[in-house]
Amino acid sequence: MSETQTITAAASGTVTLGGDLTVNRLGYGAMRVTGPGIWGPPPNKAASLATLRRAIELDVNLIDTADSYGPAVSEELIAEALYPYPAGLVIATKGGWERPGPNQWTHNASPKHLAQALEGSLKRLRLDRIDIYQLHAPDNAVSFEASVEALATLREQGKIRHVALSNVTREHVERARRIVPIVSVQNRYSFADRESDFIVDYCAENSIAFMPWAPLGQGRKADVAIEKVASEFKATPLQVALAWLLKRAKVILPIPGTSSVAHLEENVAAAGLELPQAAYDELSAVSHPPASLRG
């Protein structure tokens, strides 16, 4: 399993977003194609471009990005590597959370800023309409309804096909859905990081896709349970973590991120790893303190 195989993202099955965008359930997160700290150009641009192109060869047809990755760098590299885009490729970008410096984030989800951010993404991605535009995170200094209403207006103007949310609570999703249909939610979530469990259930009940970020608990050391399952199936811990997510709910669409072709191939190969129920249950029973309470 850990060796490179020609298993493609198609082995993960499909999920349909917003009733009209059907994609393979294993996607790709393009945050890591930038420089260190998600800042500036990548140290090896050729490797970043090759990773994006290899993702398409491996049947990945959902790429996640954001205006703030770089900033601008991730979206520009996606266009440079892949434009004109292959039929069926869905690019999900985001706005409302800015990157003022390496490893720094600033909220800015005012209606005015979101409209400007969207224009920038359209230009960099060379698109007339963004298939999935995600509010990157609610902004405490701005009414959440005002941010979502701004995205609903941009959708009415034809610049956004579907509106989505990231880093939200279930209450946010419910409030947003009173304004505009929400097609996906992107929160940190993994077998070891289950704070969004009930949002996953809510998404499954309401046919909303759920894109977990940091599928291995954001680089925290893989624990004994996952090491054990990985060695049993001759897979890597990350492959097992991805397979757990794919089994957790049919609406889950993992977006593992990497800037390396070899890592991408390894991650996509997880699409072919069907975890038996006993192994899935063993990992589901792992109980970690909520990530927000960890040191």
Ligand SMILES: NC(=O)c1ccc[n+]([C@@H]2O[C@H](COP(=O)([O-])OP(=O)(O)OC[C@H]3O[C@@H](n4cnc5c(N)ncnc54)[C@H](OP(=O)(O)O)[C@@H]3O)[C@@H](O)[C@H]2O)c1
């Ligand atoms: N909505 C949000 O707020 C939010 C926040 C964070 C991320 N995201 C999205 O979610 C995606 C995934 O999150 P993430 O990139 O933080 O976390 P991740 O996918 O869990 O991990 C990425 C890290 O793991 C390494 N890695 C990936 N595959 C590997 C492999 N097979 N073997 C060894 N190391 C591997 C990468 O390094 P290499 O580059 O060396 O492979 C990178 O350092 C991002 O790309 C982004 O699109 C969204």
